[in-house]
Structure formats: C-alpha cells, structure tokens
Amino acid sequence: MTKTCLTFRDLTLGYNSHPAIHHLDGTIRRGSLTAVVGANGSGKSTLMKGIVGVLKPMAGTVVRAPGVRAAYLPQQSELDRSFPARVVDLVSLGLWPRRGLLGRHTREDRDSVSQALMAVGLGGFEKRPIDTLSGGQLQRTLFARVLLQDADLILLDEPFNAVDTKTVGDLITLIKRWHGEERTIMVVVHDLDLVRHNFPETLLLARQPIAWGETKETLRPENLLRARRFHEAWEENAPWCEPDNHEHGDHPHDHGHDHHHGSGPRAA
Numbered sequence: 001m002t003k004t005c006l007t008f009r010d011l012t013l014g015y016n017s018h019p020a021i022h023h024l025d026g027t028i029r030r031g032s033l034t035a036v037v038g039a040n041g042s043g044k045s046t047l048m049k050g051i052v053g054v055l056k057p058m059a060g061t062v063v064r065a066p067g068v069r070a071a072y073l074p075q076q077s078e079l080d081r082s083f084p085a086r087v088v089d090l091v092s093l094g095l096w097p098r099r100g101l102l103g104r105h106t107r108e109d110r111d112s113v114s115q116a117l118m119a120v121g122l123g124g125f126e127k128r129p130i131d132t133l134s135g136g137q138l139q140r141t142l143f144a145r146v147l148l149q150d151a152d153l154i155l156l157d158e159p160f161n162a163v164d165t166k167t168v169g170d171l172i173t174l175i176k177r178w179h180g181e182e183r184t185i186m187v188v189v190h191d192l193d194l195v196r197h198n199f200p201e202t203l204l205l206a207r208q209p210i211a212w213g214e215t216k217e218t219l220r221p222e223n224l225l226r227a228r229r230f231h232e233a234w235e236e237n238a239p240w241c242e243p244d245n246h247e248h249g250d251h252p253h254d255h256g257h258d259h260h261h262g263s264g265p266r267a268a
C-alpha cells in the first residue's frame with residue numbers, strides 16, 4: 001500500500017478565473033496529522049474544497065491515492081441551521097457512503113448513531129432539533145457524523161471556531177483517536193498554540209505554501225513573518241499566472257519562492 005494519501009502538483013485553485021491559492025506541490029502522508037494555518041483569506045478553505053473535489057483546479061492536480069475515502073467538515077458558517085432537522089438526521093448522513101441516500105436505516109445503524117453521539121458527549125440528543133444546539137453541541141454533532149463516515153482522509157475546516165474550551169479539548173481527543181487509527185487528517189486551525197501542542201505537522205499558507213513540515217519548524221517567527229508579507233503583497237484581482245511563466249519568476253506576484261517539486265512536506 002502506498003504511503004502517500006494526497007499528491008499536489010503545481011496546484012492552482014480559485015474562483016472566477018482568480019487564483020486563491022497557487023503553486024502547491026508536495027504530498028500528504030497516510031496517517032499524518034496536519035494543521036493548515038494562515039491569515040484570513042490565505043486559501044485554507046479553498047484548499048480543503050479542492051482536495052474534496054467541491055472546487056476543480058484551475059491548473060495542476062490534486063490526486064488522492066486509490067480507494068481513499070474522504071470526510072469533509074466545512075466551516076459552521078456554511079451550514080444552514082434553519083433546516084428542520086434533528087440531531088439524528090444530521091448524524092445519519094454519515095451513513096451515506098454505506099447506505100446510499102435513500103437506504104433504510106437498520107437497528108444497527110440507529111445503534112451506531114447513538115454510539116457516535118455518546119462518543120462526542122451527546123448521548124440522548126438524538127431528537128433535538130439542530131437549531132436548538134449551542135455552537136459547541138453542533139460541532140460535536142458534526143464530529144459524530146464524521147465518526148460514522150469511517151473515512152481514511154478527514155478534512156476539518158475550523159472545527160474549533162466558536163466552541164468552548166471543554167469542547168475544544170474533547171474534539172482534540174477525538175482527532176487524536178483518529179490519528180491513532182492511522183487515518184490521514186488535515187485541520188484548518190487559527191490558534192497557533194493549539195497547533196503547537198497538538199499537531200505534529202503544519203502547512204503554512206499565504207495563497208501559496210510558505211512553510212510545510214514539522215510544526216516547530218514551520219511556525220518559526222521568520223516563517224510567520226514571511227507569511228504576513230506574502231499575504232499583504234497579494235493583489236486580490238491579479239490574473240492567474242500561466243504555468244510557464246511562474247517557473248521563470250516573471251509573474252508580478254511571483255515573489256521568488258522556491259517550488260517544492262519533491263515528495264513530502266518541507267520547510268520553505
């Protein structure tokens with residue numbers, strides 16, 4: 001079995017012909033736990049969407065190893081909580097890959113939903129309407145859904161946002177459990193202390209990878225400073241660079257960074 005879960009080859013992702021992230025080269029190892037960090041608008045969510053396939057690359061590729069099943073948790077702000085659903089309905093969506101959309105749920109399925117809810121500290125919440133949940137309870141519910149999905153690759157976009165400290169601790173425990181099960185996990189996180197304490201590897205983005213590798217190395221002050229400079233220098237409406245141009249560093253937004261054409265993460 002290959003050791004690589006994801007491979008990025010000069011990946012450019014964006015919206016309406018404008019790149020949001022470009023020149024991403026490298027690989028994500030199977031069983032790795034990676035934090036994705038960067039300023040607001042640095043392309044973190046865009047990368048998640050690109051990996052899961054919600055967004056198609058403008059250039060380059062993102063390749064998933066054969067057979068890898070992904071679970072993706074978008075930012076809470078992208079969820080419509082006014083939808084009249086109960087906790088059990090939301091969590092049961094995690095059974096899709098196995099049951100299909102219209103598949104009937106068996107007693108065993110209902111038991112696994114209840115077990116997943118217990119595992120996230122929401123035992124007995126099955127019938128609660130989702131619009132009555134606190135931010136922390138909703139995030140726990142969504143983690144229960146991810147649990148049920150039983151995916152090889154887990155992508156979590158800002159799961160600790162608007163969540164109390166106790167819930168953050170419990171969610172980290174679950175993430176570590178998944179890591180122990182050798183699943184591949186990428187998590188968008190804003191709190192760098194949280195990253196330093198819990199994530200072995202980090203990808204620092206500022207529309208392009210600034211540093212990538214062991215967390216302690218990646219989050220060195222000089223890398224964080226570089227990320228800030230790159231971020232501030234980005235022109236929002238820049239045309240996207242042609243694949244041929246960026247190699248020669250002649251694009252106005254090419255700041256002379258070195259491309260990572262090898263495999264495996266590195267510090268830039």
Ligand SMILES: Nc1ncnc2c1ncn2[C@@H]1O[C@H](COP(=O)(O)OP(=O)(O)OP(=O)(O)O)[C@@H](O)[C@H]1O
Pocket residue numbers: 015016020038039040041042043044045046047
């Ligand atoms: N649907 C969209 N249409 C057009 N532009 C978008 C869209 N989504 C994101 N963008 C733009 O792409 C860039 C990267 O956004 P992205 O959401 O990936 O950043 P982020 O690092 O996740 O930010 P945050 O920390 O604020 O969530 C931003 O300039 C953003 O305005």
